[in-house]
Amino acid sequence: MQDYNNIKVNFDHFIQSLKTTTDDLEFRKKSFNHFLQKGYPVTKDENWKYSPLTKDLKKFTKFDFVKNQSDTLPNEVKELYDHYSIVFVDGSLISSDINETGFSIKKNNSFLKSVKKEGDNPILNLNNAFAETGYLIEIEQGYSVSKPIVIYNYFSKNPHSSFFSFKNFILLNEESKALIFEKNIYLSDREYLITSNTEVFLGKNSELKKYNLNYNNKYSTIFNYIKANLDMLASFECFTFSHDINSCRDELIINLNGKDSFASINALQLQHSNFVHEIKLQINHNEEFTKSSQFVKSVLHENSTAVFQGKIFVDSKAQKTDGYQLSRALLLSDNVKFFSKPELEIYADDVKCSHGSSSGSIDNESIFYLRSRGIDEKSAKQLMINGFLAEVIDKISNKQFRDIFINRLGGI
Amino acid sequence: MIEIKNLKASVEDKEILKGLNLSIGKGEVHAIMGPNGSGKSTLSYALSGKEGYHLEGEVIFNKKNLLELNAEERAQQGVFLAFQYPIEIPGVFTNNFLRTSLNSIRKANGQKELNAVEFLKIVKEKSAELKIDPEMLARPLNVGFSGGEKKRNEILQMSLLEPSFVIMDETDSGLDIDALKIVSNGVNTLRSQDRSFLIITHYQRLLNYIKPDFVHVLSDGKIVKTGDWKLALELENDGYGKFVN
Numbered sequence: 001m002q003d004y005n006n007i008k009v010n011f012d013h014f015i016q017s018l019k020t021t022t023d024d025l026e027f028r029k030k031s032f033n034h035f036l037q038k039g040y041p042v043t044k045d046e047n048w049k050y051s052p053l054t055k056d057l058k059k060f061t062k063f064d065f066v067k068n069q070s071d072t073l074p075n076e077v078k079e080l081y082d083h084y085s086i087v088f089v090d091g092s093l094i095s096s097d098i099n100e101t102g103f104s105i106k107k108n109n110s111f112l113k114s115v116k117k118e119g120d121n122p123i124l125n126l127n128n129a130f131a132e133t134g135y136l137i138e139i140e141q142g143y144s145v146s147k148p149i150v151i152y153n154y155f156s157k158n159p160h161s162s163f164f165s166f167k168n169f170i171l172l173n174e175e176s177k178a179l180i181f182e183k184n185i186y187l188s189d190r191e192y193l194i195t196s197n198t199e200v201f202l203g204k205n206s207e208l209k210k211y212n213l214n215y216n217n218k219y220s221t222i223f224n225y226i227k228a229n230l231d232m233l234a235s236f237e238c239f240t241f242s243h244d245i246n247s248c249r250d251e252l253i254i255n256l257n258g259k260d261s262f263a264s265i266n267a268l269q270l271q272h273s274n275f276v277h278e279i280k281l282q283i284n285h286n287e288e289f290t291k292s293s294q295f296v297k298s299v300l301h302e303n304s305t306a307v308f309q310g311k312i313f314v315d316s317k318a319q320k321t322d323g324y325q326l327s328r329a330l331l332l333s334d335n336v337k338f339f340s341k342p343e344l345e346i347y348a349d350d351v352k353c354s355h356g357s358s359s360g361s362i363d364n365e366s367i368f369y370l371r372s373r374g375i376d377e378k379s380a381k382q383l384m385i386n387g388f389l390a391e392v393i394d395k396i397s398n399k400q401f402r403d404i405f406i407n408r409l410g411g412i
Numbered sequence: 413m414i415e416i417k418n419l420k421a422s423v424e425d426k427e428i429l430k431g432l433n434l435s436i437g438k439g440e441v442h443a444i445m446g447p448n449g450s451g452k453s454t455l456s457y458a459l460s461g462k463e464g465y466h467l468e469g470e471v472i473f474n475k476k477n478l479l480e481l482n483a484e485e486r487a488q489q490g491v492f493l494a495f496q497y498p499i500e501i502p503g504v505f506t507n508n509f510l511r512t513s514l515n516s517i518r519k520a521n522g523q524k525e526l527n528a529v530e531f532l533k534i535v536k537e538k539s540a541e542l543k544i545d546p547e548m549l550a551r552p553l554n555v556g557f558s559g560g561e562k563k564r565n566e567i568l569q570m571s572l573l574e575p576s577f578v579i580m581d582e583t584d585s586g587l588d589i590d591a592l593k594i595v596s597n598g599v600n601t602l603r604s605q606d607r608s609f610l611i612i613t614h615y616q617r618l619l620n621y622i623k624p625d626f627v628h629v630l631s632d633g634k635i636v637k638t639g640d641w642k643l644a645l646e647l648e649n650d651g652y653g654k655f656v657n
């Protein structure tokens with residue numbers, strides 16, 4: 001049995017030191033109690049069956065909260081093109097607010113805009129109880145942000161806290177457009193827990209492109225949660241590049257609430273060592289004429305594991321739904337594991353839904369073809385692997401970012 | 413000069429090539445014809461280094477036994493196989509593949525690798541000669557190419573890599589009349605004193621354009637008849653019956 005006594009003490013200390021409203025306090029307490037009722041997720045729970053978190057969360061029997069002397073963002077992680085930036089270093093927001101005509105970026109201090117509802121996701125409840133950092137992006141009606149917004153979420157070699165809880169909020173009002181690139185960089189060799197909870201609201205006919213890069217996490221345990229709600233004609237394009245990410249669950253829930261709303265979710269996992277990465281997607285088609293597409297590719301080397309659980313839910317009134325899901329994995333050693341669980345839950349009768357999942361090794365005929373052209377075996381394999389992954393990157397609609405990710409792949 | 417001596421190839425317990433002898437002199441063009449399943453493609457794979465066969469015998473090329481080299485080493489030595497069924501490779505862009513291939517071979521031969529600009533210039537010229545739309549080269553390798561486009565892409569690779577021993581496995585199958593002329597022209601411009609060809613085909617028509625020095629009949633894993641280009645005409649009229657029992 002997991003013992004939560006230390007965490008209770010941590011929570012009491014935490015809320016005592018917090019300067020906030022009584023409403024917020026109440027919500028945090030409720031969330032924390034909800035968390036305590038279930039505790040950390042276990043493999044018996046169908047929703048967490050293959051999750052690396054069931055094993056790794058056990059390590060966290062207490063949390064240390066110590067504010068760092070703020071480190072700075074190293075130059076080499078900075079993007080070279082013109083962009084707006086939001087910078088977190090070891091969980092602290094260190095860049096100043098941006099307030100331009102048309103949009104604003106602020107520290108998400110009081111989480112005023114967040115939906116305050118505790119759910120049955122235990123880690124989300126934990127996040128809601130302890131959240132103390134995050135950003136808030138709001139784009140005004142009809143405004144298109146002219147440059148990419150880059151979120152640097154940088155963890156230095158030596159953060160002093162062992163638990164970071166982010167709570168972010170993205171609001172695109174009617175007819176607005178934005179591109180957000182989130183770069184998560186983990187350098188520490190200490191074990192820490194990071195949870196992030198991002199709510200996205202996309203107003204009528206708005207368009208959000210959100211691209212994420214996660215790389216090189218060896219020791220921390222990570223839970224990234226995004227929930228997006230789409231109004232009529234809104235579109236959400238999400239791409240996540242995970243390279244050597246251990247003990248991480250990326251969970252995404254999308255509610256297609258308005259007619260003709262559209263979500264395109266694409267992800268790649270490129271894993272070595274004994275790293276375990278999990279992707280969990282759920283797309284809820286709640287209204288007619290909604291469309292979604294999920295495309296996930298995994299390349300597994302050495303002893304790594306990847307998990308993909310993707311669900312398409314179609315409400316009884318969501319006729320003419322178009323839902324598509326495909327996951328493909330390349331298994332490059334006998335010791336890798338790939339778990340894939342596609343799910344369809346459909347209550348409407350006039351829908352078009354398809355899903356597919358496949359896994360296998362590199363095609364020998366293709367390797368021979370490349371080698372017969374003078375390309376050595378190792379390079380031929382690398383070409384094949386990159387080609388396999390490039391197919392997901394190719395789904396990125398923004399040319400500049402497509403090139404950024406293709407180059408990144410080429411440099412690995 | 414290529415010297416194939418008593419070449420045997422088997423897969424599991426099935427013997428496909430049963431002691432094949434053939435010498436191809438420098439600058440010569442040899443055609444191989446033969447019924448379906450007689451072992452023509454297997455010969456082309458055995459020569460170009462595909463794994464999965466149990467091989468016996470020798471193939472001497474540039475004073476080396478090819479059978480002791482792996483596929484990429486053979487390509488680097490100048491062996492080139494134009495595939496009967498070129499493979500589609502999603503995600504690998506044709507241009508990038510072509511440059512990687514050319515540079516691998518240049519590097520192995522101690523030549524300077526080409527940068528993107530230098531490469532583009534060459535590939536543009538060569539693809540124009542073969543009437544290949546440059547847009548095709550921006551697409552993933554062979555993916556969605558028509559049958560004829562795939563074959564033309566093989567010939568483009570051949571003219572880029574400038575091999576000294578070319579094996580063509582039914583390159584003419586699936587080509588329309590104009591494409592057949594274009595491909596044949598491509599081959600004929602490459603014909604030279606120090607380049608040898610082994611052309612596998614079912615149709616005498618190709619041999620009207622690329623006139624072979626010798627024609628061989630392969631049947632049941634062996635060469636059963638050798639003649640000059642007139643043998644192809646004879647086969648076209650009478651079939652293989654005479655040579656196969």
Ligand SMILES: Nc1ncnc2c1ncn2[C@@H]1O[C@H](COP(=O)(O)OP(=O)(O)OP(=O)(O)O)[C@@H](O)[C@H]1O
Binds near residue numbers: 423426447448451452
């Ligand atoms: N990997 C393999 N395993 C088992 N049998 C094989 C294998 N490869 C070839 N064969 C068999 O060997 C024989 C020769 O095949 P091959 O492809 O070389 O014929 P081919 O002369 O090229 O025929 P075609 O004119 O139809 O192209 C056939 O009977 C074929 O089924």
Ligand SMILES: [Mg+2]
Binds near residue numbers: 452453454496581
């Ligand atoms: Mg054949």
